[in-house]
Amino acid sequence: MPLPLPADPGFRQRVHDSFARQGVMHTLGATLEVADAGRVVIVMPHKAELAQQHGFVHAGIVATALDSACGYAAFSLMPADAAVLTIEFKVNLLAPARGPWFRFEGLVVKAGRTISVAEGKAWQHEAGGAESLCATMTATIMTVQGRGITH
Amino acid sequence: MPLPLPADPGFRQRVHDSFARQGVMHTLGATLEVADAGRVVIVMPHKAELAQQHGFVHAGIVATALDSACGYAAFSLMPADAAVLTIEFKVNLLAPARGPWFRFEGLVVKAGRTISVAEGKAWQHEAGGAESLCATMTATIMTVQGRGITH
Amino acid sequence: MPLPLPADPGFRQRVHDSFARQGVMHTLGATLEVADAGRVVIVMPHKAELAQQHGFVHAGIVATALDSACGYAAFSLMPADAAVLTIEFKVNLLAPARGPWFRFEGLVVKAGRTISVAEGKAWQHEAGGAESLCATMTATIMTVQGRGITH
Amino acid sequence: MPLPLPADPGFRQRVHDSFARQGVMHTLGATLEVADAGRVVIVMPHKAELAQQHGFVHAGIVATALDSACGYAAFSLMPADAAVLTIEFKVNLLAPARGPWFRFEGLVVKAGRTISVAEGKAWQHEAGGAESLCATMTATIMTVQGRGITH
Numbered sequence: 001m002p003l004p005l006p007a008d009p010g011f012r013q014r015v016h017d018s019f020a021r022q023g024v025m026h027t028l029g030a031t032l033e034v035a036d037a038g039r040v041v042i043v044m045p046h047k048a049e050l051a052q053q054h055g056f057v058h059a060g061i062v063a064t065a066l067d068s069a070c071g072y073a074a075f076s077l078m079p080a081d082a083a084v085l086t087i088e089f090k091v092n093l094l095a096p097a098r099g100p101w102f103r104f105e106g107l108v109v110k111a112g113r114t115i116s117v118a119e120g121k122a123w124q125h126e127a128g129g130a131e132s133l134c135a136t137m138t139a140t141i142m143t144v145q146g147r148g149i150t151h
Numbered sequence: 152m153p154l155p156l157p158a159d160p161g162f163r164q165r166v167h168d169s170f171a172r173q174g175v176m177h178t179l180g181a182t183l184e185v186a187d188a189g190r191v192v193i194v195m196p197h198k199a200e201l202a203q204q205h206g207f208v209h210a211g212i213v214a215t216a217l218d219s220a221c222g223y224a225a226f227s228l229m230p231a232d233a234a235v236l237t238i239e240f241k242v243n244l245l246a247p248a249r250g251p252w253f254r255f256e257g258l259v260v261k262a263g264r265t266i267s268v269a270e271g272k273a274w275q276h277e278a279g280g281a282e283s284l285c286a287t288m289t290a291t292i293m294t295v296q297g298r299g300i301t302h
Numbered sequence: 303m304p305l306p307l308p309a310d311p312g313f314r315q316r317v318h319d320s321f322a323r324q325g326v327m328h329t330l331g332a333t334l335e336v337a338d339a340g341r342v343v344i345v346m347p348h349k350a351e352l353a354q355q356h357g358f359v360h361a362g363i364v365a366t367a368l369d370s371a372c373g374y375a376a377f378s379l380m381p382a383d384a385a386v387l388t389i390e391f392k393v394n395l396l397a398p399a400r401g402p403w404f405r406f407e408g409l410v411v412k413a414g415r416t417i418s419v420a421e422g423k424a425w426q427h428e429a430g431g432a433e434s435l436c437a438t439m440t441a442t443i444m445t446v447q448g449r450g451i452t453h
Numbered sequence: 454m455p456l457p458l459p460a461d462p463g464f465r466q467r468v469h470d471s472f473a474r475q476g477v478m479h480t481l482g483a484t485l486e487v488a489d490a491g492r493v494v495i496v497m498p499h500k501a502e503l504a505q506q507h508g509f510v511h512a513g514i515v516a517t518a519l520d521s522a523c524g525y526a527a528f529s530l531m532p533a534d535a536a537v538l539t540i541e542f543k544v545n546l547l548a549p550a551r552g553p554w555f556r557f558e559g560l561v562v563k564a565g566r567t568i569s570v571a572e573g574k575a576w577q578h579e580a581g582g583a584e585s586l587c588a589t590m591t592a593t594i595m596t597v598q599g600r601g602i603t604h
Binding site for chain 3: 471472474475476477479480501502503504505506507511512513514516517518519520521536538539540541542543544545546602604
């Protein structure tokens with residue numbers, strides 16, 4: 001099932017602009033690495049201020065980065081006058097989020113007129129460079145139009 | 152299906168101690184309000200550093216607080232030598248997280264020897280005092296013993 | 303958050319008619335017991351033809367009945383010209399589905415114009431009459447209008 | 454993250470035997486097509502007895518076949534004396550399940566000692582032979598040992 005072409009040729013700028021407005025991404029130290037049509041990659045370091053009681057990054061913070069990756073992957077295929085809204089997501093935590101670096105990838109599985117579905121994967125990069133999967137997400141995302149918000 | 156009594160009479164202190172070690176709760180400005188047997192309440196204000204592009208608290212941050220509420224609700228019923236591990240969670244976002252105050256409640260639905268299930272509800276308190284539900288969570292939580300971690 | 307009144311005063315008949323058209327409910331031996339505004343109850347016996355390898359009712363069959371309960375709970379609040387569509391659901395299996403009788407309850411948590419969320423609970427009735435929770439569901443449901451289908 | 458080798462060299466027979474004991478698979482008309490290490494494929498035709506009110510296969514029946522595919526994919530990697538138990542699953546419905554043929558694939562993402570995670574995909578084959586994705590699942594599965602059940 002191939003994805004549709006982006007409805008808006010200026011989609012990359014639109015994704016970058018919206019990402020820059022997410023105050024929480026600054027708090028996480030997260031940066032937008034890739035903004036392709038239907039695919040977004042975010043990277044982030046481990047930080048003690050984001051940790052749970054064992055020193056790993058909190059599952060909810062992993063979910064925060066994955067949700068932004070999934071949401072912007074869906075947003076990239078939406079019309080220029082649309083806003084993006086996450087309806088729900090589900091996360092499986094596969095391994096403790098040790099870091100020291102994380103890569104979050106969101107990929108659109110279905111791009112619907114109203115409802116899109118994206119899948120996210122969180123990878124951690126250990127010191128030596130090895131990469132391993134530490135979490136997965138499925139997110140259901142809504143295209144919102146006509147409410148006067150466009151990001 | 153009544154919940155079992157807490158396996159450890161010192162459960163309140165154990166929950167408070169573990170919560171205090173979660174660096175991310177300080178970043179969120181979240182405080183532990185209730186630590187009962189099988190039920191935990193966390194409160195948190197809206198903060199711009201936690202917002203998404205429309206100024207609402209990011210869905211992943213709502214999930215972070217809900218996951219801690221659910222995880223500690225399950226932890227309160229575990230043996231004193233157990234650690235708590237979230238396996239997966241699912242969140243439905245029902246309304247934009249405007250705040251200015253949030254209350255997150257985690258309630259154990261099933262307390263198993265290995266696997267527990269908790270349900271979370273996020274409420275927002277508007278200026279006038281009205282309270283409304285803005286998100287729900289279901290979390291699957293594991294009791295981990297014999298790995299040398301106890302929180 | 304109180305639910306809205308049903309948009310269609312004939313909602314009970316509409317739910318009953320649609321339920322009767324679900325061939326799979328006959329296969330399950332399921333019957334519609336309650337069709338209130340925002341709340342639906344379905345009952346079903348244990349049947350060997352619905353069992354998994356240990357003789358318990360298969361988790362997917364439990365999900366089938368829960369999804370119908372949740373979907374019709376949401377459908378009861380929709381306009382008369384709307385069709386109901388499940389976008390996604392999540393099920394936690396809390397205990398083996400032994401039966402011999404099951405009760406599935408779907409309850410609307412949020413009734414939106416486009417998206418509704420319902421929570422389902424599956425209870426089993428043991429021989430002596432005791433009732434225990436064996437599964438929970440959260441379902442996201444869409445109101446579909448203008449596509450020429452109304453059930 | 455490569456999967457471990459199957460713990461039991463007789464895993465194929467074990468999966469086939471357990472599948473044959475699932476009465477519900479006969480009711481669905483489902484057959485086991487592939488039983489590899491960490492990957493299982495099930496096929497099934499559309500049947501009116503499995504339909505919802507619009508004539509499509511009910512979402513819960515799609516979930517039933519996906520859950521068996523995911524569960525057996527995990528089971529294939531377990532020790533010979535283990536039983537398999539689904540803890541929870543989440544399904545996204547991407548398109549109406551028209552058929553006339555369906556293929557359900559379960560693939561293990563993480564094979565843990567106690568907890569495994571598998572992802573399922575449901576494809577439908579239209580008359581001309583074209584194949585399209587109609588649903589996805591994420592399932593959390595438990596390895597149960599020492600309770601006297603081995604399938």
